Amino acid sequence: MRIRLRVWRQRGPDVPGKFEVYELEDVSPDWSFLEMLDVLNLRLVREGKEPIAFESDCREGICGTCGFMINGRAHGPLKGTTVCQLHMRHFSDGETITVEPFRARAFPVIRDLVVDRSALDAIMQEGGYISTNVGSAPDANSIPVSRWAASRAFDFATCIGCGACVAACPNGSASLFLGAKVSHLMLLPQGGPERKRRIRKMLIAMEALGFGGCSNTYACEAECPKEISVEAIARMYREAWRAMFSHSEE
Amino acid sequence: MRGPGFYSFVVYKLSAALTGLFLILFLVFHLYGNFYLLEGPMVYNWKARELLVNPLIRVVEVLLVIAFVVHIVSGVVLTARNWSGRGERYRYVFWQTAFFKRLMWLSGAVILLFLVVHLGTFTVPYRITGEVQDLYQAVAKAFANPWYTLFYVLAFVFLGFHLAHAWESAFQTLGVFHRVWTPVLRSIGYFLAVAIPLGYIFLALYMFFKANPEWLRALPFLSGVS
Ligand code: SF4
Ligand code: FES
DSSP states (O other): OOEEEEEEEOSSTTSOOEEEEEEESOOOTTSBHHHHHHHHHHHHHHTTOOOOOOOOSSSSSSSOOOOOEETTEETOSSTTOOGGGOBGGGSOTTEEEEEEOOOBTTBOEEETTEEOOHHHHHHHHHHSSOOOOOOSOOOTTSSOOOHHHHHHHHHHHTOOOOOHHHHHSTTOOOHHHHHHHHHHHHTSGGGSTTHHHHHHHHHHHHHHTTOOOOOSOOHHHHHOTTOOOTHHHHHHHHHHHHHHSSOOOO | OOOSSTTHHHHHHHHHHHHHHHHHHHHHHHHHHHGGGGGOHHHHHHHHHHHHHOHHHHHHHHHHHHHHHHHHHHHHHHHHHHHHHHOSOOSSOOOOSOHHHHOHHHHHHHHHHHHHHHIIIIIIIIIISOOOSOHHHHHHHHHHSHHHHHHHHHHHHHHHHHHHHHHHHHHHHTTOOOTTHHHHHHHHHHHHHHHHHHHHHHHHHHHHHHHOHHHHHHSGGGTTOO
């Protein structure tokens, strides 16, 4: 396959970036998008040029490290797929592909396609945890969890924190991420005791970190590689109302 | 971590959703009132007068002013916040969702402009200054003007786009999400987004063609009808 890549090159956070065009001749349809970039980077290094900076870790779609925009879409055009799991067979021969970093106020560009997503971690530090005393392992059935609750909680727990929802959102909002984390914890008994504090602190953190708010366009749901439903966002609001209009028992 | 305020974003969302739903209710009642135009000047003016002297209307008017102000303020604040969250713009633009879902600020602004014009032509002269006594006559005069009618029709097209997103969005903001009811609500929303503007536009065109029958005869499919 022949591929013409337009890649966003930016040397640092405060320098202006621009597109650089690369022609690739023998692209195998079995390569993943990242493998294609690896090959291109080898070539660039051999030519004595600066390789393209991008992030990846597991390369099997489960860690959330990879991610950038391909033709304006977070993780590329394929539904429910991270960019490390997107293969070149989904593009056509001779295609021009535009690659850009995730863009949002809370995600400043570090270099090329690498953005700083630590703001998502900062939200998690505010309430994305449970507090419990540790000791010997409790009996498996001492905390009953219905099968339904377990599987719903798991649906939301599949969020890998990649930030594609923020990148796709016209407001750079982390609502789908936040909703997924909150929903995952609230559906399980372990998440119960800190419910109100959690939603309050996480929402305040999201605003303070420069994320926008949700305007219910659902662009996030369409781009999420784990296909998290916007039900997570409805649940986020529900948690907020609940915390707002009831006494705190914490 | 200290933020701009306790849940401020969620509070604005709730305000916009609740006032928005109230304003949709108002739109339906206003449209119902407008349909008296079909009954002619006597009935219409009488009905309008009847409404004006109804003590309950005082309460509704106050609520309406509050709803409009709260809705507009929260809309402006949310739009400004959301724009600031987006950061640098994409060079390769792909709009993942329908344009009217992303352009609520635009349809909102057009509706606000319309609201100002509408208050200036009808509400203030009739309700407050009392310059206009014969409301039917004032309506007929305004819609005799093709430009006014065109502006009115366009404003209601924008209202349709606003409603198409607003209804579903309001329920999502209230935390309503259900396997069965959410799709039903969505359909109701799209129905309202078409039906409400269509009703207003129908009456606007009715008044326009009533005042300008020669335009009606100029319509190709009606040529020959006298
Ligand atoms: S909700 Fe989806 S898009 Fe957003 S961070 Fe989680 S996995 Fe990524
Ligand atoms: S590298 Fe881990 S999800 Fe893509």
